[in-house]
Amino acid sequence: MIRLSRYLRPYRVSVVFSIIFVFLQSLANLFLPTLMSDIVDTGIVKGDMPYIFKTGILMLLVTLMAGGFTIISNYLASKASTGFGRDLRNGIFTHVETFSLKEFDRVGTSSLITRTTNDIAQIEQVYTMMLKMMTMAPLMFVGGIIMAVYKDAELSLVLVVALPAILITVFFLAKKGIPLFKEIQKKMDRLNLVLREGLTGTRVIRSFNRTRFEISRFDAANQDMTRTAIKVNQIMAAAMPLMMLIMNLSTVAIVWFGGLRINSGNMQVGGLMAFIQYAMQIMFSILMGAMMFIMIPRAQVSAGRINEVLDIFPDVSDPEEKKDLPENQDDAGVTFIDVTYSFPGAETPALSHLSFSARPGETTAIIGGTGSGKSTLLNLIPRFYDTEGGSVLVNGTDVREMPLEKLRGMIGYVPQKAVLFTGTVADNIRYGNDGATDEEIREAARVAQADGFIREMKDGYASVIAQGGKNVSGGQKQRLAIARAMVRKPDIYLLDDCFSALDYRTDARLRVELRKVTRSSTLIIVAQRVSTVIHADKIIVLDDGKVAGIGTHEELMNSCRVYQEIVASQLEKEGLA
Structure with missing residues (x-):
């Protein structure tokens, strides 16, 4: 993923300001429990209504500011990550277009499609989460610990037990789940391959009455991927209950020992309430980090697959020294x-x-x-x-x-299997020469013996060719492909x-x-x-x-x-x- 981060460079301004606004959002969130503590310990206990109103208005303003910072940071993070995904897809497609047929045979069309769509989407999603969470999690973790210790250092000893328990849980779940992510991507390649063959070969499948066989073949590939995905989800599904169990037990411990400290006069009720919120912020920051640990390995697998494509040096390339x-x-x-x-x-x-x-x-x-x-x-x-x-x-x-x-x-090349593109008849012929006039297109079609059937089509040269040329016969496709080569002269x-x-x-x-x-x-x-x-x-x-x-x-x-x-x-x- 580090290698692919170069595609984020054009969006570094958005990334930097997103991090700044996340930082400001985190400071606002850390300030709120202290204000609440002041309202309870100073305003409510002493019955000071003006202080309650003044501090309450301040809390409202801080909350609105935090909400504004969140909206801006999320917008900038989304702008950077989606731009990254778009540029990476363009980069992959541009690179793949330089491949010789040997490289296409080596990687496979279905795998290239998966890598360009699903794998990039995985990385894009992780970059979005990183910009939103990766900055916030450490800030909330460190800031929460500082504020918790500031409120009551002795009560913070509860966190010394809770935090390692959460970290060990995260490490164990990640170790079990990471190896399965790579299997999912490979099995998705297989699923796409079977799906692509089933859709493109539908005429052959039906003519040989192999529909049930293809359905069973697809079902087998689908079930195989589903079983692996279920294993991953079972492992990861255990994360939230375990985290919530640890967090709730920690909250019970904090309330228990906090109540004892309040009885002894070493702590106030507002301070205990603030401490609980800081403890929750610390644990949620670890939970955010855990989510990143779950998502990053999967994105790393996807990044590795994308880098495999980018690292393929085309067997056929321009000579290093270009000369007339x-x-x-x-x-x-x-x-x-x-x-x-x-x-x-x-x-x-x-x-x-x-x-x-x-x-x-x-x-x-x-x-x-x-x-x-x-x-x-x-x-x-x-x-x-x-x-x-x-x-x-x-x-x-x-x-x-x-x-x-x-x-x-x-060269004017007409392949053995005629390939047409979605668009009009004229667009397909003009594919051989962008600057061809309408007269040149008609002349090329005439030479290719295509003019006759084109004129019989509903809209003539403006008639739309379906994807893959499915609405014309094999002979008509061949003649259009020949016309495309003819117009190039x-x-x-x-x-x-x-x-x-x-x-x-x-x-x-x-x-x-x-x-x-x-x-x-x-x-x-x-x-x-x-x-x-x-x-x-x-x-x-x-x-x-x-x-x-x-x-x-x-x-x-x-x-x-x-x-x-x-x-x-x-x-x-x-x-x-």
Whole structure:
């Protein structure tokens, strides 16, 4: 938590004044029992009504001041802690956005969501309590002891027995409860994972009649977290009864021994009343401290989880020394030189010693069986991953030497699974180019064969896309994703199997339009269907992460066994082989 306190720096003025007003509030609260004692011992005992009224008005003013100080301090504490939470969430999100896909795989999406929401909320709550209580508790504790001793030093010996009993109780409960907090956060990660899978995969779940199974899976994760939470709450629930027992026994002891001192003339009734209030203030300050001891360990667990994310150094980052890199027109396009890549923990490389080039004005197609490394190859170009061996060159420059913003600004990428965002159709297409005009958006949609179905929608380009694109079909999502890449007018187009949901006629028309708009660009298409790649200028056949053949359709039909098998499996019945 200390490391994360840097996010409080912009609010240090609010923090300082919050502490000042808490200090003033504590002084006012410590002054009130003394005034009450004076009213009883001087005003009531002597029957001095003017003194009672004068001191009573003073008590009222002090109480109003204490209330005002409390309101201001709480406002400033809330302002600082909520600002801290907002800035930390922004910081986490900004940092996570720099991750490569390897870091996302390492932490997990559900865990990142939990850490960005629940964990930060835990820390935010603790900072609020700290600003309100952490300052007040020691002030009330020390001030209460001073005032209690001032009222009657001998009666204060009761506190010598009561205070250690409370401290031991707090220590015992904290020791039992702290280890369970970390388990709760981990089990919440698991619960979020199951919930996320259940919600996003609802179509598959229902189609396979697995609703009951998913409900039982969620219930198991929910029950697991609940059992741990109950253990924690059982331990912490014992805190208040034990504290109240000790406090009430202490009060009985104070009244007992105080009554004896009043009988002996060593103490007055008002003094005993004030002493009881100071004893309560001391014990409540310990109770506030106990609450902090209960909450801080949980927040420390959350802070540790957040720091784990902040400590992850992205595997892919901008080069340390940024410089203008001249583009070599002779080497324009994308070139792979002896590229090898392995996923963490994998026994064999996903790609092994790949070498090929894709030139502007050409259509370079990549085809292969499932798991042959097609998408992985494409992900190396925009540096979603970095190669382990060899080099990926764009316009003759190693991508690792290029600023990420410049590199990715040259690329129009269409992922294998089309992703749309909440907003209008036009907003989703304009996502590829903020400055795109309405005419450019319509032209991109026309090229992507999306203009027709968009115009048939109720509000046309102003129609709203639901979260995740749930209100459009798979083929429509793919075409909108392609339009988003088209509107960018990039130097390099990377299309990752984005024709799979299209019918053959739409596929053919789209490829014709693509050829027209990409004449000066490098076009790399990953596809499963031979009909999509059959007219490509260059076809790269992958088999288990290795190049099995490179050439045109006719050349590969004569020389590449893997390609022949793919063609035979897909096109023989259609007479296209």
